[in-house]
Amino acid sequence: MAMRIGELAERAGTSVKTIRYYDRIGVLRPAERSESGYRLYGVDALDRYRFVRAAQAVGLRLGEIREIIALRDGGETPCGFVVDLIGRRAAELDARIAELVALRDELRSLDRRARRLDPRRCDPRLVCHVIDGGA
């Protein structure tokens, strides 16, 4: 019935190190320990593992995932919390995307400008005229 860490890792398609790490940070604790101290997991551990991965895949961090799980284990329905988290993360992503788009556009325009500049007229003092320090 109970799996040891190696079997869980293999069934989950991950590494023993990762499972131990998940135990340590509290997202996936073993059901119990054997007398000799081995971690023993029930079959539900596999579902937990999949949940953790799915949550990671939508951009949640392990610390946040731990909070969700703690709510659930505390008897609460974490859905409201999760929806909040997802909303905030989406907003953060919007902001981040805007930054990256602006940066990319600047790089593209730098690129176009660079093609019109003559490398021989590059002032050594300024390292490279493609990138302008505003001096």
Added chain:
Amino acid sequence: MAMRIGELAERAGTSVKTIRYYDRIGVLRPAERSESGYRLYGVDALDRYRFVRAAQAVGLRLGEIREIIALRDGGETPCGFVVDLIGRRAAELDARIAELVALRDELRSLDRRARRLDPRRCDPRLVCHVIDGGA
């Protein structure tokens, strides 16, 4: 003529720690050292500093900036290298932006789905039905 590190940092509007760090990694070396070991910088150090910041601002990492500066100090015109770097960074950004947009879209659709789900029908085994581990 020569500035010490504190004056340079102040004129550049940055911290002494940062200037020391730039020395350590080779992007901004002092012109010389005083007898007592103090870093002494020429006025051109300010231009160098501004270049480094400008390059950082367009997404180049200090390691890459160091390479650009090494080329320049080796007597070469780094423009070609810089153009390459910029092109590659722009392509990386495109890829990264696409990832983030996909992630954000998934979050948004998760968000919409969550609003239609009933929290009371959330299976505790799966932690939260908003995020589906595919079990």
Added chain:
DNA sequence: CTAAAGCCTCCCCTGTAGGGGAGAGTCAAG
């Protein structure tokens, strides 16, 4: 001369999600 301010090197710390490996105990098969 003395005190304050500035400077030096060296070392540890941050966040993220683990990876690598040492040294030691445990379990199953031959």
Added chain:
DNA sequence: CTTGACTCTCCCCTACAGGGGAGGCTTTAG
């Protein structure tokens, strides 16, 4: 009984750009 596979804890390492602070010189102003 032994060997090999498995497991345990503990500690250091990664990227990135510095920040914080200790302990000890040096310089400058009063």
